[in-house]
Amino acid sequence: MSEPDDAPDLSRKASTEDDRTVIASTARAGLNAQPQASGAAGSAGSYSANAGANTLPPGTRLGEFEIVELIGEGGFGIVYLAYDTSLGRHVALKEYMPSALAARVGSTEVQVKSERHEVTFRAGLKSFINEARILAQFDHHSLVKVYRFWEANGTAYMVMPYYKGVTLKDALKAMSAPPDERWLRTLLAPLLDALAVLHAANCYHRDIAPDNIILLEGTGRPVLLDFGAARRVIGDMTQALTVILKPGYAPIEQYAEVPSLKQGAWSDQYALGALVYFAIVGKTPPPSVGRMVSDSYQPLAGLVAGRYTDRFVRAIDHALAVMPADRPQTAKQFAEELGLPSETAARHGGPPHEGTPVAPGDRSGAASAKRRLLGGAAVALACAAGAGAWWLHSQKPARTPHSIETGKAIGASNGRAAPATIEASSNLVIAPPASAAQAVPQAASAMPPTEPPVLAFTAPGELARIAALADPGIEVKVEVPVPRAVVNRDKLRFSIVSNRAGYLYVFAVDPANAYLQLFPNGLDQDNRIAPGKRIVLPRSSWPMLAGEPLGENHFLAMVSLTPRDFSALGLSHDSVFASLPPAAQEAAAARRTASSSPFAGTAQCTDAASACSQQYGATTFKIEVVRSSK
Incomplete structure (x- = not known):
């Protein structure tokens, strides 16, 4: 990542019974290994020791999704790790497959075993689709999200985030x-x-x-x-x-x-x-x-x-x-x-x-x-909105620019890199589930309880934590037309829109862990954003050419209802972009709590203001800087 031109260089099987969404447990052997590359061949035997006759092998294409590996198989459905070739991300793909009623015929087709099971199979299929349709309407950080669903091959599918945890x-x-x-x-x-x-x-x-x-x-x-x-x-x-x-x-x-x-x-x-x-x-x-x-x-x-x-x-x-x-x-x-x-x-x-x-x-x-x-x-999932007609989406979605909604950090995929965790925003932090034993803090037997632990500090992780602590009612959306930028060739570009009027702040952490305030900056101080009005950054007055170091650049876009003061962080303003030296990062990290981050700054209001809102919305995104293959 570089400064503006002419500026100094900145160089389940966790829950396999029934049809539950199977999640990638961090304790599950082999799941953290890099998935097979696109088109990689593999027999059912090499695919998974647990794969049954009804599972789809790696490399199978279902629309724009390519099966990577089996996550889990239950009595009513199968969940796969899949690669979205359209948006360049890994997802969990769930297939309706009630093994007692139906079986796989051919490469992808699902067929009811007996005519006497037809009515029951169809009723379950409709409920599967209806559940997906209803869940797709919600966007809450503690509800499983459905990106897409459709009916094909005699069955139905739903696509969800690839959740990692316990x-x-x-x-x-x-x-x-x-x-x-x-x-x-x-x-x-x-x-x-x-x-x-x-x-x-x-x-x-x-x-x-x-x-x-x-x-x-x-x-x-x-x-x-x-x-x-x-x-x-x-x-x-x-x-x-x-x-x-x-x-x-x-x-x-x-x-x-x-x-x-x-x-x-x-x-x-x-x-x-x-x-x-x-x-x-x-x-x-x-x-x-x-x-x-x-x-x-x-x-x-x-x-x-x-x-x-x-x-x-x-x-x-x-x-x-x-x-x-x-x-x-x-x-x-x-x-x-x-x-x-x-x-x-x-x-x-x-x-x-x-x-x-x-x-x-x-x-x-x-x-x-x-x-x-x-x-x-x-x-089974009953909603007033689900009582009427429902749609079966069989067509492919239009190929759209890489898009990040509030709190959904979707990293650019470099070939077939290990799957990224896709998460939604949250108001509370519990504890890091790096393993089952570390998933929760050890309980105290006496009251009052101690403050929940805060994750070990990393600069990119803190950007994600600020987004997790944001108010979900302030929706911030970011669109990145080119999530992979070639060094010394491509200019960085992204656009931001908010559902609320406020003040926009953008921070970045480059692969060398340099922590920068990109906006507002020494050349551009007008950071007001109107509801529904798109702001494209960097502006023409301070274009940014992709520069070294190579790797992922992490960004945070924050919209605050009131102006925010970041002076307590100890930012250095000796360049166009304010920067946060490592020592200042460590000092601020020591002041974090489970419910607040000093890196988010503090709201600043005039004395005449009747109320000073601390609320802000935020989202994270990434742009990967790569070297040209030519």
Whole structure:
């Protein structure tokens, strides 16, 4: 990366049962190895020792996606690591494949085994597609994101980020003691925030459990995984209740159709309470169906008195009430009882429909299965938006410039480099899950709990952490037309747009770890940005030619509602771009906390201002500087 022209040179198988999204566990042998190159041949035997007859071999092309390797295979779906040849990134590609109902015929085609399975297979297929369509509508940092989905080859596919980390189940198993309250509160806040988003759209997860939450590598941020729509519909139609429910986590209203026991937000809160109970006690609460006959539940308020605050454990006990009406009715209420801040819950605190919110897909009588098959509207993930028609995307998306949305750092791919972790923004940091044993901080047995640990400092990592701490309501999008720039030939160029008016700041860290403030700079101080108005940088008054050192340049684009002061960082202004010497970086790193970064600066307001907003939105992106092959 160089300064402006004429300026001085700056030279699963983590969760293979059912159809859950299988994640790349950092502890899984071989997964961190470099994937095979495009077009690499490989037999099923060399592909994976766990690959079954239905798995697709490496090199298989599905539209613009190329299979790299198997991640995991379950009873209802197969998940692959795939390479997106259009956007140049690695993704997780999930294929609908209920092995009991269908089999692979030919290279990619899926065929139902028997005519008697046709109706069940089609119902599961529709639910798979509907789940993908619904998830694609959400964009929350703790909800699994669906980039694309389509139907082909007799089946359907969905494409998601390639998440790296460990499941909460494995993380808890690796802990030497139960997590303390601070750790649990840090875990619960983003999950409740995500549930508030779902519930506001009249959607319910209905499958919350430790094996369905991943703690992302690098940040420890929890992400709520699959809703398991196809698994639920097929299990429901075949009366396989064990496929649908998890005893201990499933509330009573999920066991049977009782008019007075409707499913709703309170159903997810029961499961979330059971998750916390399991984390603290080491076992789940008694199954809710048994509690209806004889309730042997032992309240946390009595079991762990003195180890956690009375307010916290009583809130969990409240969420675990057997009867739905006796639990917190909204995400906002549950968050308030726990003493958690939840901006999304505050915005979406009420149930979508007051009175008797009902999850579409609830069964309503002996003839319900027939009505589902004829009407075709039943899905396990139920949303008001999903009750009408749904689209099957079979065409390829248009090839667009490399695009980065708020908090999604998508690195440019150099050939077939090892897959990059694709993450969304978060308001909270938990802990780095470099391995299962390190995924969570060791719990303290006494209160008050200690401050959660902050990740070891790296300059590029801190840019990502600033984006993770940003307000998700301030959306910052960046477009990079050329994510790989040839040294001494290509000029760097990117554009930024924000949904809010504010002040734009751009920082960069080059491969030599030089930390720079690119904008505003000594030549360009006008950093105001209007909502929806695109700013293209670098401007013509300070063009930047790609320069050495070679490698990835990491960028942070930040839009603050008020001007920000970065003087406390100790920036040096002896060039067009302010720089942060290594000693100043270390000094600032020592002042970081789990919820703040001195590298983000501080908001500066006039004395006359009635309120000084500290809010900002941010996203990270990369531009790789390479040498010409000519």
